Amino acid sequence: MTWPTIDKDPARLLRPPNVADYDELRAGFCWEDARAALDGLPNGAGLNIAHEAVDRHAAGARAEQTAIRWLGKHDDVRDISYRELAELTGRFANVLEDLGVAAGERVFLLLGRVPSLYIAALGALKHRAVISPMFSAFGPEPIRQRMEIGEGRVLVTSRRLYERKVAGIRDQLPSLKHVLIVDGEDGTPPGTLDLEALLADASPDHTIAPTDPEDRALVHFTSGTTGQPKGAVHVHEAVVAHTATGRFALDLQDDDIYWCTADPGWVTGTSYGIIAPLALGVTMIVDEAEYDTERWYTILEEQRVSVWYTAPTAIRMLMKAGDEPRAGRDLSALRFIASVGEPLNPAAVVWGQEAFGLPIHDNYWQTETGGIMIANLAASEVRPGSMGRPLPGIEAGIVHRTGDDDDPGVEVEDAPDVEGELALRAGWPSMFRTYLDQDVRYARCFRDGWYLTGDLARRDADGFLWFLGRSDDFIKSAGHLIGPTEVEATLTAHDAVVEAGVIGIPDPMAGEVVKAFVTLYPGVEATDELMRDLHGFARKRLGPAVAPREIAVVDSLPKTRSGKIMRRLLKARELGLPEGDLSTLEGEPGTPGASDSRPGPAGPAEEAPS
Numbered sequence: 074m075t076w077p078t079i080d081k082d083p084a085r086l087l088r089p090p091n092v093a094d095y096d097e098l099r100a101g102f103c104w105e106d107a108r109a110a111l112d113g114l115p116n117g118a119g120l121n122i123a124h125e126a127v128d129r130h131a132a133g134a135r136a137e138q139t140a141i142r143w144l145g146k147h148d149d150v151r152d153i154s155y156r157e158l159a160e161l162t163g164r165f166a167n168v169l170e171d172l173g174v175a176a177g178e179r180v181f182l183l184l185g186r187v188p189s190l191y192i193a194a195l196g197a198l199k200h201r202a203v204i205s206p207m208f209s210a211f212g213p214e215p216i217r218q219r220m221e222i223g224e225g226r227v228l229v230t231s232r233r234l235y236e237r238k239v240a241g242i243r244d245q246l247p248s249l250k251h252v253l254i255v256d257g258e259d260g261t262p263p264g265t266l267d268l269e270a271l272l273a274d275a276s277p278d279h280t281i282a283p284t285d286p287e288d289r290a291l292v293h294f295t296s297g298t299t300g301q302p303k304g305a306v307h308v309h310e311a312v313v314a315h316t317a318t319g320r321f322a323l324d325l326q327d328d329d330i331y332w333c334t335a336d337p338g339w340v341t342g343t344s345y346g347i348i349a350p351l352a353l354g355v356t357m358i359v360d361e362a363e364y365d366t367e368r369w370y371t372i373l374e375e376q377r378v379s380v381w382y383t384a385p386t387a388i389r390m391l392m393k394a395g396d397e398p399r400a401g402r403d404l405s406a407l408r409f410i411a412s413v414g415e416p417l418n419p420a421a422v423v424w425g426q427e428a429f430g431l432p433i434h435d436n437y438w439q440t441e442t443g444g445i446m447i448a449n450l451a452a453s454e455v456r457p458g459s460m461g462r463p464l465p466g467i468e469a470g471i472v473h474r475t476g477d478d479d480d481p482g483v484e485v486e487d488a489p490d491v492e493g494e495l496a497l498r499a500g501w502p503s504m505f506r507t508y509l510d511q512d513v514r515y516a517r518c519f520r521d522g523w524y525l526t527g528d529l530a531r532r533d534a535d536g537f538l539w540f541l542g543r544s545d546d547f548i549k550s551a552g553h554l555i556g557p558t559e560v561e562a563t564l565t566a567h568d569a570v571v572e573a574g575v576i577g578i579p580d581p582m583a584g585e586v587v588k589a590f591v592t593l594y595p596g597v598e599a600t601d602e603l604m605r606d607l608h609g610f611a612r613k614r615l616g617p618a619v620a621p622r623e624i625a626v627v628d629s630l631p632k633t634r635s636g637k638i639m640r641r642l643l644k645a646r647e648l649g650l651p652e653g654d655l656s657t658l659e660g661e662p663g664t665p666g667a668s669d670s671r672p673g674p675a676g677p678a679e680e681a682p683s
């Protein structure tokens with residue numbers, strides 16, 4: 074079915090959008106101008122994200138404006154003005170200095186969405202430390218891997234998260250020197266420090282030292298194909314793109330009340346849940362609680378949210394909840410809704426139009442791109458199912474890879490409606506600068522000046538881009554990008570499992586969920602008890618967002634002659650799709666799913682969407 078284009082209802086635009094004429098803006102745009110529109114550190118001392126997001130507002134007309142309105146799980150509310158935020162982050166920067174943490178060293182954050190998370194992130198950036206926020210629902214294994222690869226020097230966390238997830242792996246993290254506990258008023262675990270006490274003793278005044286725009290600011294880990302997560306490195310210059318894209322793609326304007334539902338443990342929650350809104354000086358809502366239909370509508374209504382950035386899984390959950398929870402509510406403040414992270418089905422776009430009088434504006438980007446690349450804009454028509462068009466300053470191409478690793482090239486597709494790999498012309502400010510310690514892998518992402526996304530797409534004759542799928546085995550579940558190898562490695566760490574092959578299978582709510590096929594050691598029986606144990610084992614180590622929803626025991630896994638598990642074939646068989654080229658298939662594979670397939674206790678669909 075093709076979905077009709079949605080033209081904008083001028084009455085619901087409420088005010089003129091930032092981008093009135095896409096073509097005109099695009100033609101006249103350059104990144105140098107966007108950079109010049111920012112403040113920069115005083116006396117030409119460079120560019121620092123925390124200065125743009127906090128200090129310059131604290132020193133200006135916005136000082137007393139609420140920067141963050143925090144809504145606690147237990148209905149407590151805390152407003153933090155830009156002035157207060159400058160003081161609190163100044164204290165945090167001074168704490169790092171007093172601890173002897175050097176610029177460039179890594180500060181990991183393992184916290185729920187509590188004020189300390191935002192204070193620590195921005196305070197560390199002031200100190201020119203490099204921040205790496207982690208999702209608090211991760212299990213110990215993803216935490217250990219990330220802190221090891223990132224050589225975390227400082228960890229900011231809560232007492233509970235520390236005791237449950239870090240204390241047991243601390244001896245495997247030799248570079249971790251300081252653990253700062255945000256809720257240590259009733260005592261802190263051995264080997265940790267009470268952050269509140271340190272903040273109270275520190276001065277609120279902090280002058281940001283000269284910061285080169287190319288200085289590292291953030292490391293965001295993303296799933297890797299080899300089982301090890303990759304640390305995508307971003308620099309302070311990225312704030313140029315965060316600001317410009319927040320203006321163009323989210324249409325953020327001066328007096329907006331903005332709510333980004335993503336957790337800062339994922340890139341969306343940092344780029345657009347901390348940096349862009351604050352750099353643009355709006356008031357942002359932070360909700361500590363997880364998804365809840367009533368609560369979300371109440372926040373939209375009572376907080377008078379005007380711009381809302383969320384995820385397809387969340388939209389589908391709201392759709393499923395029906396009209397009743399929305400009935401009688403005053404949602405008239407809402408003027409723009411955007412979503413990201415996974416395919417947004419056309420029905421969801423249209424549902425937005427019915428439910429709010431506003432379509433959902435899909436946009437596209439990746440951890441590596443640091444900021445939004447392709448978007449449906451406030452003033453433009455929306456073609457349901459399309460990701461929109463490239464933002465000003467972004468050139469997107471549909472390409473075909475040519476040559477090989479020794480002579481890599483691309484052929485750019487000019488014809489409309491042809492499937493190819495989505496590529497972006499390298500050089501925008503928030504582009505990742507490397508993968509931590511993996512320069513070769515980084516270099517392999519680029520060909521002929523294009524960054525290759527690994528996503529398949531097509532462009533229609535009017536320049537709108539349509540997502541078609543990934544070109545690799547990655548799984549997108551509730552917006553979380555999951556590398557199958559990471560899951561396979563954990564499953565095979567279980568005493569009963571010989572081999573594991575992991576794929577994504579379609580799910581109406583989460584887009585995809587993780588399904589694992591495992592083979593067991595001879596003599597081991599796939600009893601209910603073993604299956605429960607296996608699910609629990611995976612969930613404990615990986616966390617519920619990453620652990621498999623279903624585990625099937627099979628006699629053998631299809632492999633190439635060189636011994637690689639053929640996930641493509643597992644998937645084709647699971648879904649009853651054509652099996653494609655089997656010329657590299659080794660021997661006689663078992664039939665996946667045939668012997669014993671059982672769902673786990675709960676899956677990613679019940680998790681908060683990222």
Ligand code: PRX
Nearest residue numbers: 413414415416436437438439440528540554
């Ligand atoms: O496959 C694309 C999908 O999410 C991937 C990036 O995931 P991650 O690095 O976790 O970044 C999430 C923050 C944006 C992409 O390679 N993806 C992202 N946006 C869309 C999407 N797939 C379809 N439609 C989108 N709008």
